[in-house]
Amino acid sequence: MKRALFLDLDNTIYPADSLADVLFTELFNLIDEELGQTDISSAEKAKRELTRRPFQQIADEFGFSDDLTEKGLKILRNARVEVPVTPYKAYSQLREVPIDKYLVTKGFTKLQQSKVDMLNIAGDFKKVYIVDPDQSDLTKNDIFQRIMKDKGYTKEEVLVIGDDLESEIKAAQELGVETFLFDPEGRYTNENVTYHARDYKDVAEIVMK
């Protein structure tokens, strides 16, 4: 029997690419200016990854110049979503599960907070944690451990739900916590996770186990 769900935000509660036009136009133009001249396919890939993963990782991986990295950081540090954001339809299946939920999201504080506000989901959670790589070296693993210690949850009593194998899923695996990989587009096969689904209809049953 589970006592708590730890949820990711981007691509777990709402599709991040739905905000690409709102958030990333300026940054995408800068990436095109720098990378697009020499390597169009990596420019496209970097832009696509940016909607899914932290900017700092993408900048490293794609070898952004210091100038582009700095400009990008400046844009994102001040970025906010100011339009209503629509969650995945499947999110309502998760919202209805009567269990304590914690939101643990990684990214720029102002930006992540504005997403939470515009999704109007703060009330669904006992607490919202924003891990900002710009401000600290904390990881999702650190936050998961902290919540479990504070609330006295054992690893068997927690389920981590997310879309990113390298982020929340990995952190959960390191802690021996069960994982639920949300995969609405069916991108993955045979991943080493406890549960794997395109929606959240089985979560109510899983938490009762």
Ligand SMILES: [Mg+2]
């Ligand atoms: Mg995510």
